[in-house]
Amino acid sequence: MIINDKKTRENTVDKRNANKRVGFYLILIVLMTAVLATACGRQNEQAEPSVQAEASQQAESAAPSAEADPAASTETASEASGGEARSYTHEFGTTEVSGAPERIVGVYLDDFLLALGVKPLTQTMYGTRPLPYLQDQIGDLPAISTSSINLELILQEKPELILLAYPAYAQEGRYEQFAKIAPTYVFSGEDGWKDTLKKVADVIGRPEQAEAWLNEYEDKTAKARESLKQAIGDETVMFIRFTRAERIQIYGGPSNFSADVLYGDLGLQPSKLIKEFAWGEDNSAPLISAEMIPDFDADHIFITYDKPGEDDAKEFQNHPLWKNVPAVQKGNLHEVEMFHWMNDGPIANSTKVDDVLKALLK
Structure with missing residues (x-):
């Protein structure tokens, strides 16, 4: 009987150990499943590259x-x-x-x-x-x-x-x-x-x-105004931009890239055409066609080309209607560089002043 009791206890212990091992393996399987699921989730997140995420x-x-x-x-x-x-x-x-x-x-x-x-x-x-x-x-x-x-x-x-x-x-x-x-x-x-x-x-x-730069600019434009007044008096000016054949603009005023310098800082006079056709907050840069060239009435004309080497720009430059424009007849058609004339920064505007002085102080 003692031997039988011992075997019974041993069988009971073996069963308990087996149950523990099964439980351990079940827990291990659950943990491994969770780890794999997490890893897969992270891989899915990383599998959606975008410019924003990369940046x-x-x-x-x-x-x-x-x-x-x-x-x-x-x-x-x-x-x-x-x-x-x-x-x-x-x-x-x-x-x-x-x-x-x-x-x-x-x-x-x-x-x-x-x-x-x-x-x-x-x-x-x-x-x-x-x-x-x-x-x-x-x-x-x-x-x-x-x-x-x-x-x-x-x-x-x-x-x-x-x-x-x-x-x-x-x-x-x-x-x-x-x-x-x-x-x-x-x-x-x-x-x-x-x-x-x-x-x-x-x-x-x-x-x-900034204050120093603005003070220097004010001094520069004040001297320029005086020099221009002595040189051309009340003669008028206008500015034209040629982007392409179907986009030619007269830049009037009272405020835009060119007007702020020409009519504001330098105190120059816009022509009659500018005042009647291109003046006002909602109409300061109207589109025109080449047929309007004979109406250009300013004493001095500044013009810029976005791409002066293009065929349509050359065609506009050589348009026969230019020969009858008073400013052209007097040698007062001044071509200027587009990038600083169509920019509104401090250096750009200071360079515009230089262009105007070079053209008008002869």
Whole structure:
């Protein structure tokens, strides 16, 4: 009986151990299933690549200790540049900037940054063409096209601050991508160039440079007004832009790229045609056809061609109707370069003044 009891106890123990082993294996199977499910889930998440996700991941890896958090990036910049953080509210949020950042990307704000003594990290392209009037200062910089902004290139430049000239550059989720690279401020694109210059200067911590530049510009235009008054008196001027055969425009006023300089800063007189046909906030750059050439009544005509080498531009240049225009007969048709005449930055406008003085002070 003792032997039988012992065997019974042994059988009972064996059964208990077997049950434990089965339970252990069941638990192990459940855990392995959970691990595999989690791994598959992560693989599915990573299997949906997108430009936004890729840019975000690159930004995270490129921002030491900031982990793609715009606020953390601003704190890092604050430590580097010193000074208390300044907050700037814009359409896409609030941006904090400290001190006077040196490493700045300014999309279509190259002109403004250079006027303030800051060489940006990149240069802006107009489509596929650089801005020729700035090439002596930024021709060696990597290029960004406004038609397709290269986030990876910006990331590689490691900016402390990103400035965008127009809200369109930040739409459709792009602002968040920029902000993960560096603190990003978006301008409204609605202010005049002088107010924009002051705002850029404020954001980058250089307000004194803006005041100095504007004072120099005022001195320059005041002297130019006096010289022009003595040279041409009340003779009239007009400005024409030829984009293509079906898009020829007279730029009148009171305010646009050319009018602000010609009729505002330099105090020149618009012709009768300009006042009657191209004056007013809603009609300052009307379209015309080549048949209107005989009506060009200004004493001096400034004209620019988007692509002067194109056949339709050459055809317009050589149009027989030009020979009867008084300004042409007197040698007062002045061709100017499109890029700075169709830009509204401080350097562009200062260069326009130079063009006018060169043409009219004979």
